[in-house]
Amino acid sequence: MIIASDGQQQRPAADAQQAPAGAGAAEAAAGSHAGAQRKRGRTARAAEDAAAGDAVGRAAIEHEPAPGGRPTRRAKLAAASAIAATAVKEASARRTRGAAAAAAAVKEDVGEDVGDEAEDQEEGQPKALARSRARAAPRKKAPKRQPLEDGAAEPEEVAAEPAATPAKAPAAKRGRAGGAGKAAGPKSPGKAAAAVQLLDEAEAAALAATPLLDLGQLVAGKLVRRPSASVKTPYVADIQLLPAAHPGGEAAASSAAGAAGEGGGSEGDMVLAHAPAMDCAGMVTPGATVYMSKSAPRAPGAPPAATSHAIQLVEDQRPGGTAAVVGYHPQLAERLAAELVxxxxxxxxxxxxxxxGLESQRTFGNTRVDYVLKMEDGSRMLLEVKNVVCADFPDVAGGVPPGRPAVGVYKVPVPSGRLEHYSPTALFPHGAQKPKIKVVSDRAIKHVTELTALHKHGRELPEAGSVPHEGDEGAGGGKGEPEGGEGRLRCAVLFLVNRSDCAAFRPCHEADPLFAQVLKAAEEAGVKLVAYDVVWRGGAAFAGRHLPVVFGPGVTSAYDPARLAEVLHFNATDPRKNWKSTKAKAAAAEVKAVVASGKAAKSARRGGKKAKQEEESSSNDQDSE
DNA sequence: CCTTTACCGTAGCGATGTTT
DNA sequence: AAACATCGCTACGGTAAAGG
Known part of the structure; x- marks a missing residue:
């Protein structure tokens, strides 16, 4: 580890190659590329954003859009490179001069006027204003970007390289459908399966001391409120920047010396942060310490991001005044799991x-599984990854830190009554039950249920949208553990314990008895349950241990089938989860109806052919609802 | 008073459309 | 034909306003 002259730690170049298929600056650059120069111009909402001085931290990363029509591909690539280059400049500027100076530098570089985004406008901005702004011009879909990586994370020579070669790493990381098992499905012809290459034993051994994942330099902050006062979605929080702090204690010796003073603004500044896991079982509540990555700059022309940071790690307050560093961002679990594999x-x-072989995000029947592992004998294993963040508390005096919100607190007896005889057990799921259906996560229950069914079936079901094979017989059929081999399908659930202070994992029957029962049933059906933890030091995660999976006292597989059916039905029909697409469809249908009536009149003069097509497509749309 | 509804941000996949 | 761009959709759930 090299300590730079300014006191910031720099990452050795070797670290850049540890992450799966090029995590790091390459991904950030690729993200910029993917989002480069969308057709959509800056929306009215965006303009209002600028007027309202929306995100305090945004001034430092915002760029003026290139107005006008559709840019050529070459122009887009050039723009992407320019953005990446700007990101690099910003990175060094932030490290040396602080955010304000960086913002000024960016303004000069791009020759833009960032507008009147005075910081004090954000504080005390009337709620009604924010709301009316949001409603006046509904935001369109944001372009792709990489929240996990910060252009500032890597030293210049590392960041500069991938900027010139965007969109390489993610293709390999994601792994395309149409891979080994799908035999080049008809719907994705010609797309090469870019499955993750596994390491051989020697290569893996050589990486034993390197992190599974390195988030680079993170910014420490204290959560003030969530949702933010200015953006009402629960996924956005107001965060007050803290002076340099190091997730994981000894992290001072590690990489993520997140210095707010040099990184994302001055100490005490307020920023808006994406909080994708929301309160995270009571850990991310006012006063909580969080560690954030800085969001990559948006492409010119894209709607500006609402948030300037994304929460990656949080401190979980533990008995005795200690704190555990926990991987917060849901994406961490998948990335860590891929690297473990x-x-x-x-x-x-x-x-x-x-x-x-390893592929990601393949769909089997109704279920999209996180990973598909191709085994040497030709069989495959579906691996579902669950991010485990929560740990139980000892039921002794002082076992629960004062001020800890009650949600996510599950107490276990300590027979001796002594704190030192207690070791935490990691828990999933966590949090409050949904009021309507009285489970914490109907989705997790659905996943486990469907994986169990697939495992029992023992081979692939007809894929959604494909022609069903009527004569498809299961290889397993539920009669014991079937043989492996070509066509054989097995299932496993990986509970990725995103912290290092737990001795075991168990499903949290206190929060969700049905999940615990369904999981027990899965285990009895032969689904492999694996728990593995990671150790966060600074912004880097190291492989931990294989933990035992245990069940709470009295947990059996004897769930009530009617109750399960009720939950699955709820999952399939909950209108809330589709509000956006439902709304979009309704709006589209309305527009279409107006357009169609206009076109029908028009094309009646041309023979009516086009109008017929329009009608067909619109009726197809309605069929799919 | 309780229940329902509308709303918010981000990321990634898969299908479709467009350019080279 | 291949590569690239764009769109539609999905997932995640708490809050406040509107409705009953």
């Missing part, structure tokens, strides 16, 4: 032999 650290626990 890539390094062959899960093979023994999965017990299905040697893994030869």
């Amino acid at each position: 890539r390094r062959r650290l899960l093979e023994a626990a999965l017990g299905a032999g040697r893994v030869v």
Whole structure:
């Protein structure tokens, strides 16, 4: 580890190659590329944003859009490079001169007027103003970007390289459908399966001391409120920047010396942060310490981001005044899991032999699984990853830190009554039950149920949208543990314990008895349950241990099928989760109706052919609802 | 008073459309 | 034909206003 002259730590170049398929600056650059120069111009909402002085931290990263029509591909690439280059400049500027200076530098570089985004406008901005602004011009879909990486994370020589070669890493990381198992499905012809390459044993061993994932320099902050006072979505929080702090205690010796003073603004500044896991079982509540990445700059022309930061890690207050660093961002679990697989650290626990391939986000029947592992014997294993953040508390005096919100607190007896005889157990799921259906996560229950069904079936079900094979017979059929081999399908659930202070994992029957029962049933059906933890030091996660999966006292697989059916039905029909698409469809249908009536009159003069097509497509749309 | 509804941000996949 | 761009959709759930 090299300590730079300004006191910031720099990452050795070797670290850049540890992450799966090029996490890091390459991804950030790719994100910029993907979002480069969308057709959509800046919306009315965006203009109002600027007038309202929306995000305090945004001034430093905002760019003026290139107005006008559709840019050529070359122009887009050039723009992407320019953005990336700007990001690099900003990175060094932030490190050396602080955010205000960086913002000024960006203004000069781009020759833009950032507008009147005075910081004090944000504080005390009337709620009604924010709301009316949001309603006046509904925001369109934001372009892709990478929240996990910060252009500032890497030293210049690392960041500069991928800026010139965007959109390489993510393709490999994601792994395309149409891979090994799909035999080049008809709907995605020609798309090469870019499955993750696994390491051989020697390569994996050589990486043993390097992090699974490195988020680079993070910014420390204290949560003031969520939702933010200015953006009412629960996924956005107001965060007050803290002086330099180091997640994980000894992290001072590690990389993520998140210095607010040099990083994302001055100490005490308020920023808006994306909080994708919301309160995270009571950990992310007012006063909580969080560690954030800075959001990559948006492409010119894209609607500006509402948030300047994204929460990555949080401190969970533990008994005795200690705190555990917990991986907060839901995406961390998937990325960490992929790297664990890539390094062959899960093979023994999965017990299905040697893994030869890894694909992500494949759909089987109704379920989209996180990963598909291709095994040496030709069989496949579906791996569902759950991010585990919560740990129980000892039921002794002082066991729960004062001021800790009650949500997410599950107490276990300590027979001796002594704190030192207690070791935490990681829990999933956590949090309050949904009032309507009285479970914490109907989705998790659905996933486990469907994985169990697939595992029992023992081979692939007809894929959604494909022609069903009527004569498809299961290889497993639920009669014991079937043989492996070509076509064989097995299932596993990985509970990625995103902290290092737990000795075991168990499903949290206190929060969700049905989930615990369904999981127990899955285990009895042969679904592998694996728990593995990681150690956060600074902004880097290191492989931890394989933890035992245990069940609380009295938890059995005897769930009530009617109750399960009720939950699954709720999951399938909950209108809330589709509000956006439902609304979009309604609006589109309305527009279409108006357009169609206009066109019908028009094309009647031309023979009516086009109007017929319009009608067909619109009726198809309605069929799919 | 209780229940329902509208609303918010971000990221990624898959399908479709467009350019090279 | 291949590569790239764009769109539609999905996931995640708390809050406040509106409705009964």
